[in-house]
Amino acid sequence: MGRVQLFEVRLSHGRVVYSPGEPLVGAVRVRLGAPLPFRAIRVICTGSCRVSNKANDGAWVAEEGYFSSTLSLADKGSLPAGEHSFPFQFLLPATAPTSFEGPFGKIVHQVRATIDTPRFSKDHQCSCVFYILNPLNLNSIPDIEQPNVASTTKKFSYKLVKTGSVVLTASTDLRGYIVGQVLRLQADIKNQSGKDTGPVVASLLQKVSYKAKRWIYDVRTIAEVEGSSVKAWRQAQWQEQILVPALPQSALPGCSLIHVDYYLQVRGRGVAGGAGRQPGASPTPSSQVSLKAPEAAVTLPVFIGDIAVNHAPLSPWPGPGLPAGASPPVVPSAPPQEEAEAGGPHFPDPIFLSTKSHSQQQPPHGALGCAPGVPEPRPQDGSPAPHPLPPPLCISTGATVPYFAEGSGGPVPTTSTLILPPEYSSWGYPYEAPPSYEQSCGGADPGLTPGS
Numbered sequence: 001m002g003r004v005q006l007f008e009v010r011l012s013h014g015r016v017v018y019s020p021g022e023p024l025v026g027a028v029r030v031r032l033g034a035p036l037p038f039r040a041i042r043v044i045c046t047g048s049c050r051v052s053n054k055a056n057d058g059a060w061v062a063e064e065g066y067f068s069s070t071l072s073l074a075d076k077g078s079l080p081a082g083e084h085s086f087p088f089q090f091l092l093p094a095t096a097p098t099s100f101e102g103p104f105g106k107i108v109h110q111v112r113a114t115i116d117t118p119r120f121s122k123d124h125q126c127s128c129v130f131y132i133l134n135p136l137n138l139n140s141i142p143d144i145e146q147p148n149v150a151s152t153t154k155k156f157s158y159k160l161v162k163t164g165s166v167v168l169t170a171s172t173d174l175r176g177y178i179v180g181q182v183l184r185l186q187a188d189i190k191n192q193s194g195k196d197t198g199p200v201v202a203s204l205l206q207k208v209s210y211k212a213k214r215w216i217y218d219v220r221t222i223a224e225v226e227g228s229s230v231k232a233w234r235q236a237q238w239q240e241q242i243l244v245p246a247l248p249q250s251a252l253p254g255c256s257l258i259h260v261d262y263y264l265q266v267r268g269r270g271v272a273g274g275a276g277r278q279p280g281a282s283p284t285p286s287s288q289v290s291l292k293a294p295e296a297a298v299t300l301p302v303f304i305g306d307i308a309v310n311h312a313p314l315s316p317w318p319g320p321g322l323p324a325g326a327s328p329p330v331v332p333s334a335p336p337q338e339e340a341e342a343g344g345p346h347f348p349d350p351i352f353l354s355t356k357s358h359s360q361q362q363p364p365h366g367a368l369g370c371a372p373g374v375p376e377p378r379p380q381d382g383s384p385a386p387h388p389l390p391p392p393l394c395i396s397t398g399a400t401v402p403y404f405a406e407g408s409g410g411p412v413p414t415t416s417t418l419i420l421p422p423e424y425s426s427w428g429y430p431y432e433a434p435p436s437y438e439q440s441c442g443g444a445d446p447g448l449t450p451g452s
Helices: 337-341 437-442
Strands: 004-011 023-032 036-038 040-052 060-074 077-079 082-091 100-102 105-116 124-132 148-158 162-172 176-178 182-192 200-211 215-227 235-243 258-268 296-305 355-358 401-404
Touching: 004 105, 004 124, 023 040, 023 105, 023 124, 036 105, 040 082, 060 082, 100 258, 148 296, 162 258, 162 296, 182 200, 182 258, 200 235, 215 235, 235 355
Parallel strands: 176 296
Antiparallel strands: 004 023, 023 082, 036 077, 040 060, 040 105, 100 105, 105 124, 148 162, 162 182, 182 235, 200 215, 200 258, 215 355, 215 401, 258 296
């Protein structure tokens, strides 16, 4: 064995996660098989962010530092054979950002120790990475208590001379969520045309922005739910839930090179578009454009934090006891041309759409499988249920598909070993053939049954 048999940095009590402003305590341990002369033994605690132009590339093009502190543990001398321990302590700054790691950059905090040996001898180095969790209080986000609602009207032409429109309104019970919380979604669709819509799809998206020589945007689908289509001249309501998995917090306060955003996108896509696309896969033109059915899409901003919103959610769910004749809120729009010519058809009461597929196929008991109308357990004051455990730390974005703000290059799939559990890209989707236009107009869709 060599002269240096053990050289490592150990943190007290085996901790790896710290909060800003906390003391970081540990020791540098050395085991020698023979005496070792040295000029100095130092330990340095650093925090920095590095960004690259290429995925999983160590050639950094942008970098910023957050703190760097150095301690001298021993001056010039000689260490005898045997075991030695040099304790140290650092005070982490209150402004240190949360640790993060993605394909194009990372925020890393670490402790490095160095034994500076005399001239012509090899220096010895070791390091220990630790993680900082700067909790994001969702209540500090402006307008977090405001309703999260978006609406759009899609007008289109079909059969050469006929026109129609689809009104899509989507809402969620909250604007911000913590890991393990249930996101409740409601979509109201009013089909003001003689043509069926495609399936309604809701996707929870993550967008990570990296500031390199140019901004690089890294987008992936976290979870995806698909509902049924809406028949011609019908209005429908769709209610679903998405369990927020372990995800990095929004924004990453304190870091100017990496920014994390989340969105909930709800769209009524065409019959021929995107039926076989898996979550996390790159969208193709065929999955975005369809000439067989009208399409409409809305996007709701969503915040992921560590401290839950401290007031009762603004539930978008009227519940199963919807009064007869009550219709979901829609944005007024001009009547289609054929409706005006025919005197205007009568819209029946809204029906409830069923869910065809859900990427979270094995949710925890009581999260996605609760009975309709049964509220989530909460304290009597209406605030979210308290979490006895500290907020979870998630630093990885997982495998993503990047796209750029400029340039002609299209989306390029990337590979990464940083996969977040659970990984949804392996789940399959039903490949059921869509009905023809004549079948859709002439028969009842079993998926569009009231109360389903």
